[in-house]
Amino acid sequence: MTESLLIIEKTEQVGKIQLNRPQVLNALNTALVRELADVMEQMDQDDDIRCILLTGNDKAFAAGADIGEMAEATSVDFIVKPFFADWDRIRKISKPIIAAVDGFALGGGCELAMCCDIIVASETARFGQPEINLGVIPGAGGTQRLTRAVGKVRAMEMILTGKPIPAQVALELGLINRVVPSESLEEEAFQLAKEIAGKPPLAVRLAKQAVLKAMDLPLEHGLHFEQHSFYLLFSSDDQREGMRAFQEKRKPDFKGK
Ligand code: DAK
Numbered sequence: 001m002t003e004s005l006l007i008i009e010k011t012e013q014v015g016k017i018q019l020n021r022p023q024v025l026n027a028l029n030t031a032l033v034r035e036l037a038d039v040m041e042q043m044d045q046d047d048d049i050r051c052i053l054l055t056g057n058d059k060a061f062a063a064g065a066d067i068g069e070m071a072e073a074t075s076v077d078f079i080v081k082p083f084f085a086d087w088d089r090i091r092k093i094s095k096p097i098i099a100a101v102d103g104f105a106l107g108g109g110c111e112l113a114m115c116c117d118i119i120v121a122s123e124t125a126r127f128g129q130p131e132i133n134l135g136v137i138p139g140a141g142g143t144q145r146l147t148r149a150v151g152k153v154r155a156m157e158m159i160l161t162g163k164p165i166p167a168q169v170a171l172e173l174g175l176i177n178r179v180v181p182s183e184s185l186e187e188e189a190f191q192l193a194k195e196i197a198g199k200p201p202l203a204v205r206l207a208k209q210a211v212l213k214a215m216d217l218p219l220e221h222g223l224h225f226e227q228h229s230f231y232l233l234f235s236s237d238d239q240r241e242g243m244r245a246f247q248e249k250r251k252p253d254f255k256g257k
Helices: 030-045 075-081 085-091 106-116 130-134 142-150 150-163 169-171 180-195 201-216 219-233 237-247
Strands: 006-009 014-019 051-057 061-063 095-101 104-106 118-122 126-128 179-182
Touching: 014 030, 014 180, 030 051, 030 085, 051 180, 051 237, 061 095, 061 106, 061 130, 061 180, 075 106, 085 106, 095 180, 104 106, 106 126, 106 142, 118 169, 118 180, 126 169, 142 150, 169 179, 201 219, 201 237
Parallel strands: 014 051, 051 095, 061 104, 095 118, 104 126, 118 179
Antiparallel strands: 006 014
């Protein structure tokens, strides 16, 4: 029997997905990325899941796209076959995604973490874009998202040298949210996912969208999007519930409606 490429678990409104190709440091082949996009889309539609948690194992979150699969590809293959189409599906997920990163997050692995909304890393995690050493450049957003996250000169150094940075440096550069000991990574990331899962789902969804818009819209347009999203939430039950609960000094019970 072949082992599954992903290990999936649902706990307290958190959908956990573990990448499971440990023998190749979770190298992201087409089949795995397809399955990941499928599962994330299912979780995006599942009312019982309010936050997604993506993890690897202690040696690697993911060491990049599968080099074995790519090595003999031609430019025409990339254009004609939908080699990388599933990556676009992942960035369109509307629920928040937390990456819990231990070990290597390199190339496509670093790009996958950056597609997530929050990154919690262990002290031994390493982030890098080593594609330059293979004669190519990042292709799943590395030159764009890394630059937006850490600024031009830092991104340039990482991408031109291909040298990974340790978690503590990634934290200082603003690439990740927090660094925790390896043994508590899963629990800390889960607690954060659970905390977000307890928030009103519609507001969470629109907040995610609005923050992502800030990355690529001019301020005027971003502010416009924010304002309209704010107005829209006043037609939700959760807005009434949240404000009433505050006035009645009780805990709100959000339904995502
Ligand atoms: N692909 C395939 N196999 C890999 C792999 C990868 N990326 N990374 C590691 N492996 C395999 C190794 O070949 C080895 O297999 P065996 O030899 O045992 O069969 C096994 O995993 C263990 O690796 P090592 O023996 O090398 O382990 P070490 O601890 O010595 O070294 C390492 C760990 C992470 C430093 C090293 O494995 C390494 O440098 N790996 C390659 C990292 C890399 O260059 N990653 C970038 C790949 S290019 C796009 C989407 C995505 C992408 C591009 C476009 N579009 C949407 C357009 C992404 C591109 C990339 O990620």
